[in-house]
Amino acid sequence: MKLFDHIKAYFLNIYEAVATISMGMWITFKTAFFERKVTLQYPSHDIIEGKPKDASITTQGNLNPPFEALLGASQQNYKGPLNTQLPERYRGLLGYDEPSCISCLLCALNCPIDVIRVKGVKIEGRKGKAPTTFRIDYSKCMFCGLCVEVCPTDAVFFTRQFEGATFDYRTLIREFISPELSLERMQLAEEAKKHAEKEKKKREDKETPEVGD
Ligand code: SF4
Ligand code: SF4
Numbered sequence: 001m002k003l004f005d006h007i008k009a010y011f012l013n014i015y016e017a018v019a020t021i022s023m024g025m026w027i028t029f030k031t032a033f034f035e036r037k038v039t040l041q042y043p044s045h046d047i048i049e050g051k052p053k054d055a056s057i058t059t060q061g062n063l064n065p066p067f068e069a070l071l072g073a074s075q076q077n078y079k080g081p082l083n084t085q086l087p088e089r090y091r092g093l094l095g096y097d098e099p100s101c102i103s104c105l106l107c108a109l110n111c112p113i114d115v116i117r118v119k120g121v122k123i124e125g126r127k128g129k130a131p132t133t134f135r136i137d138y139s140k141c142m143f144c145g146l147c148v149e150v151c152p153t154d155a156v157f158f159t160r161q162f163e164g165a166t167f168d169y170r171t172l173i174r175e176f177i178s179p180e181l182s183l184e185r186m187q188l189a190e191e192a193k194k195h196a197e198k199e200k201k202k203r204e205d206k207e208t209p210e211v212g213d
Contacts, residue, residue: 083160091143092161094136096176101155102128107147115141116156121189130189132182138164139172 083092103120115137120129147156166172 083162086160086162089158090160090162091145091158093138093159093164094141094147095157095159095161096134096136097155097157098131098134098176100153101131101134102153103131104128104152106150106152107156110146110150112144112146113140113142116147121185122192123185123188124192130185131177132185134176135173136176137173139169 086092101118101120103118105118105120108114108116108118117133117135118131119133120131123130143158145158148158151157164172
């Protein structure tokens with residue numbers, strides 16, 4: 001009986017070894033011949049969209065979104081882009097809502113490492129000042145949240161976008177106001193200033209008594 005147990009265990013071991021090796025080889029075979037292979041050119045490509053970040057880089061092959069599904073997650077388990085699965089309070093890259101901004105400079109003044117640069121001008125029809133420059137240097141930001149806390153209009157806020165890797169750090173400096181819009185606002189402000197000066201001069205002239213009166 002003891003001898004039979006030994007023989008049984010011997011053949012069971014052989015069976016288990018063959019079964020586990022076959023399973024491993026089947027996975028290798030399946031992956032090599034039947035699964036789609038995706039080369040992710042990171043960080044040249046956006047991992048969420050699968051699109052090249054730089055217009056000069058072309059996407060090779062047919063990388064249809066959802067890109068992450070192609071990276072390994074099966075279609076059934078795919079829950080949407082990674083950034084949408086992050087908690088609401090996640091501190092990702094800073095976002096900016098230009099129409100809400102009043103150019104009060106509080107965010108820039110409270111940032112401990114000069115990440116934000118803001119300039120603004122007073123123009124008609126706009127509450128506070130209209131921004132002519134709003135720049136964020138993402139390469140310096142430490143996500144402390146001071147700017148978000150002090151902003152009175154929630155114009156600056158945390159997004160859930162975490163993907164900012166790049167080969168060129170200069171691309172991490174983002175200008176939110178286009179040069180054209182900035183110029184247009186500065187011209188409007190200049191015209192408004194000249195108009196106000198003229199009006200002031202007119203008023204002063206009226207108030208100044210004529211010589212001999
Ligand atoms: S999160 Fe902190 S470091 Fe980043 S811009 Fe705001 S205040 Fe500056
Ligand atoms: S604190 Fe808010 S409203 Fe003020 S300049 Fe910054 S983003 Fe604009």
